[in-house]
Amino acid sequence: MYYRIIFIVIAVGITFGLTPSITAIEDPISVSTAKSIYYEDDIIVVFGKVTTTISELPITIQLFHEENLIAVAQVEIALDGTFATDFRAKGHFWSSDGTYIVRAFYTPEKIAEKTFQFFKKPSGGTSSLFPVDIPNSGSFDLGYSIIGGEVSDIILKQDHYSLLIEINADSNGNIVLKLPRENIESKKSDGNDETFIVLISKTGLDNDDFTEVQFEEIETGPDFRTVRIQFDEDDRWIKVIGTYVIPEFGTIATMILLIAVTTTIVMYKSKFSIKYN
Incomplete structure (x- = not known):
């Protein structure tokens, strides 16, 4: 019995000694x-x-x-x-x-x-400003340049914190978007910049139609973030997703708001003037 115990102890020691460390x-x-x-x-x-x-x-x-x-x-x-x-x-x-x-x-x-x-950087291309409508609040201009196609439409999706860009591509190419921070942004909880998510669809607008793709953020400044996105000849829609969008008041909306506030102030002043005179 004594030798049996010694044998078991030695066997256990050898087993642990031969067990590789998990590193x-x-x-x-x-x-x-x-x-x-x-x-x-x-x-x-x-x-x-x-x-x-x-x-x-x-x-x-x-x-x-x-x-x-x-x-x-x-x-x-x-x-x-x-x-x-x-x-x-x-x-x-x-x-x-x-x-x-x-x-x-x-x-x-x-x-x-x-x-x-x-x-490669094909010759030609288009650079311009595209007016993007803000629902019930005017519009803002989005700077872009595109090689290998043209931009058909850009839609601000407030409920998805995203921009949907429709393109007509006649070859493989790329599009550069100058994203104004005051209209679309991607931030972490600590206030630092977060990476945008870019999706591309060839067939439709359902979520399953989109595939996440790589892109470059080629310039970052206090007012804009500029991204470059590569697309294929048969790509149709590009979606850029941030953490939130910030609708700005357009000129007309601002004027309407100013008139409404001014009218309200005048009405209250008139009521108080009648009451105490």
């Missing part, structure tokens, strides 16, 4: 890009990390499109294993829209890949 295992190599969408003449920033390095061995960064090598660079690795470099998306190699691959090669056992979308 996060870091990838031996990682690579990423600063953005997921790039346009012609943009700077593509590539960065990553190698967990275990070999002294003075650089990492090779390659860019591919449809198995064609677009660019290559050898990059030194910092003491902490991190690396970074950049490429300019310009030249005859950058002639096609689509998915591009970043490949980081360190050793045959340490290879990582990351994809991004690239779009």
Whole structure:
């Protein structure tokens, strides 16, 4: 009995000793890009990390499109294993829209890949202001530019805190929207900017018809937030959703409100004047 107890204790100890600890295992190599969408003449920033390095061995960064090598660079690795470099998306190699691959090669056992979308800037395009109606409260002008199509309508959806943009696309392209903060905004509970949600539909306006897509916020200021949205040739509707919309009083609405308030004040003054005279 005594030896049996000793055997059980030893067996339990060995079992616990062999049980691996549950900890996060870091990838031996990682690579990423600063953005997921790039346009012609943009700077593509590539960065990553190698967990275990070999002294003075650089990492090779390659860019591919449809198995064609677009660019290559050898990059030194910092003491902490991190690396970074950049490429300019310009030249005859950058002639096609689509998915591009970043490949980081360190050793045959340490290879990582990351994809991004690239779009050329077609010639032409339209820039303008679109008057957006505010229900029962005038309108506001929304600045936009579009390449690859035209804007048919823009509707403010107050109950959904969103803008619905109808487009006629004749090719793949993009639209840039200059969103006035006083009319549509996206904020966190602490008052900081929240990311808008962008949805695109090809077929209809039901919720199931829309798919969330990536976009870029290319400029942020005190009065406006400017976003750039990529669309395909068969896309029809774009929905930009914030956390709230703020209808402003149009000129006519403001005048009506002012007249109503003034009339009310005059009426009350007249009543008090009659009562005490």
